[in-house]
Amino acid sequence: MKIEDRTQAIINEFSNFDDWMDKYNYLIELGKSLPLIDEQYKVENNLIPGCQSRVWLHAEFDGENVHFTADSDAVITKGIANLLIRTFSGQTPQEILSSSTEFLSEIGLTEHLSPTRSNGMLSMLKQIKMYALAFKAKQEMEKS
Amino acid sequence: MGKEDSVHTSTPGLGDIEAIRADFPILRREVEGKPLIYFDNAATTQKPQVVIDALTEYYKHMNANVHRGVHLLSREATTAFEKARENIADFINTRSARELIFTRGCTEAINLVAATWGRANIKAGDEILISALEHHSNIVPWQMLCEQSGARLVVCPLHPDGSLNMQEFGRLLNVRTRLVAISHVSNTLGTINPVKEIIRMAHETEAKVLIDGAQALSHLAVDVQDLDCDFYTFSAHKIYGPMGIGGLYGKEKLLKQMPPYQGGGEMIENVTFEHTSYNEPPFKFEAGTPNVAGALAFSAAIDYVKHLGIANIAKREAELLHYATGALKNIPGVVIIGTAAQKASVISFLIDDIHPYDAGTIIDHFGIAVRTGTHCTQPLLDSLAIPGTIRASFAFYNTFTEIDHLIKAVNKVREMFL
Structure with missing residues (x-):
């Protein structure tokens, strides 16, 4: 599934919630159901700096697509990580780089987009794009 | 039933709290459709009109x-x-x-x-x-x-x-x-x-x-x-x-x-x-x-x-701290971090093993401004082996009713995460 289709699906899911509490209950559920990260990747090197909660993000590249796993010690942050992984994992570096992150404001998580919240959403997004950029460079080097 | 409902709305020496609150224009603001409850006074206090x-x-x-x-x-x-x-x-x-x-x-x-x-x-x-x-x-x-x-x-x-x-x-x-x-x-x-x-x-x-x-x-x-x-x-x-x-x-x-x-x-x-x-x-x-x-x-x-008189302010804040400490202690799973005999009106706490960031996010949606995290005292929290705390810090213009709202929010946090 393309990134736009995935984000549209997320927007549809979130449009069912009338109030913030339902939305957060869902985020908590998503946080609790985030696929486990391999323990060996919960290392200092994979820690995303500048978050109030600790967030680990691990990326693997199979030559075509990037695969992400993540974990956090805060459940809401894990829920957000789940949304980002659903959106970007299994996509090509180019697709990740050219994708828009508008959907996050559309589902009403804008408060997490402010840099002062330091909850890791912006840092996670930045890190995801950085990985994509690095893997794209690797891909191009191998081609040439 | 809040303390103000049952006891008084004014503190001897300070007088009518509502009149004092009227000196602070920002306290009339609403957050998330609710009246602002400002419990982040240790970060910065609000300003009176003067x-x-x-x-x-x-x-x-x-x-x-x-x-x-x-x-x-x-x-x-x-x-x-x-x-x-x-x-x-x-x-x-x-x-x-x-x-x-x-x-x-x-x-x-x-x-x-x-x-x-x-x-x-x-x-x-x-x-x-x-x-x-x-x-x-x-x-x-x-x-x-x-x-x-x-x-x-x-x-x-x-x-x-x-x-x-x-x-x-x-x-x-x-x-x-x-x-x-x-x-x-x-x-x-x-x-x-x-x-x-x-x-x-x-x-x-x-x-x-x-x-x-x-x-x-x-x-x-x-x-x-x-x-x-x-x-x-x-x-x-x-x-x-x-x-x-x-x-x-x-x-x-x-x-x-x-x-x-x-x-x-x-x-x-x-x-x-x-x-x-x-x-x-x-x-x-x-x-x-x-x-x-x-x-x-x-x-x-x-x-x-x-x-207002610093002694009157101290007395009011001690009452707020005492009331909040008692109410928070009554909630199962709440642990107060910092219980020294001599304390100013700052109360740091944790709710079970819920991450302070998670708790703070929900409390914020109730229109309550508390601080979460390490409060610029990272070595202190490392030494206590905790990731951070939720901190409510009171000023004389805070009310017992506001603390009751915080208690409700903390209970809601427990419901949502536990």
Whole structure:
């Protein structure tokens, strides 16, 4: 599934919630159901700096697509990580780089987009794009 | 049933709380469709109308540069600026207004001492003694000074309740200790440190003492002569004044010996290309155009506090702290971090093993401003082995009903995460 289709699906899911509490209950559920990260990747090197909660993000590249796993010690942050992984994992570096992150404001998580919240959403997004950029460079080097 | 409903809406001495709240325009704001509940007073306090007026009136009617012009506006501004200095100096009972230097805030005041007194007096092998509960502002400047000078930073540990281990303090203090830098009140735990005893002990070994008063000034009466501290630092915005201004008290003898801080206008006596001689304290440390409006508004904030009475404020805040502590303790799974016998109205807590960030996010949606995280005291939280806390810090304008709302929100957090 393309990134736009995935984000549209997320927007549809979130449009069912009338109030913030339902939305957060869902985020908590998503946080609790985030696929486990391999323990060996919960290392200092994979820690995303500048978050109030600790967030680990691990990326693997199979030559075509990037695969992400993540974990956090805060459940809401894990829920957000789940949304980002659903959106970007299994996509090509180019697709990740050219994708828009508008959907996050559309589902009403804008408060997490402010840099002062330091909850890791912006840092996670930045890190995801950085990985994509690095893997794209690797891909191009191998081609040439 | 809230305490106000059952007991009273006014505190003896302070009078009607609703009337006092009306002095603070921001308290009429709504957040998330609910009236704002502001429990982040340790980060910054809200401003009464008189403080806001002092800022705007200055720019409307008096704005001119100080200490320079002979024209009327400049003379008026200079007189008002120096009167503000006298008023603030008097509030902490300095010997004279010359002992009060205006800075950008408490952080700059500490950095000023590190950069001037510190560089002139701290040598390799010396020790600077701080405590485990210090704010980053009272750690990093000393760390930087130690790196430059080869001195050693020594940290006094705490008891499990968050009070200073005074026995260890006595043991760590020695002839190499040149400076003790300790906060009066902990921003994270609320602990009120026994600073008078600390100062007495430090002076016995001839160490100088800097007290970081950022969290103290708004909660308790401070008398720098009675304390006998060498330096005392504070920020206006934590005592209902504006941001961007604060103060450094220093004993005049020390201030006279200290080299200047920044170079520029105002701090000089005479300048030639070959040599510059410096002005007397406090001007020696106030290079450049000062924050005149800020000083006037700071002074207005002090007047406001004096009008309410610091003893009345302390009494009201103690009641709020007592009520909140009791109510939070009644919730299963809530652990209060920092239970020292002497506390200001700051309450840090954890809810079961829920991450403070998760809890804070939900509490925010109830329109309640609490702080979550490490509160700029990362080493302290590392030593307690916790990722952070949820912190509610009260001012006299907070109400028991507001605390009831916090309790409801905490219960909701438990429902959602457990």
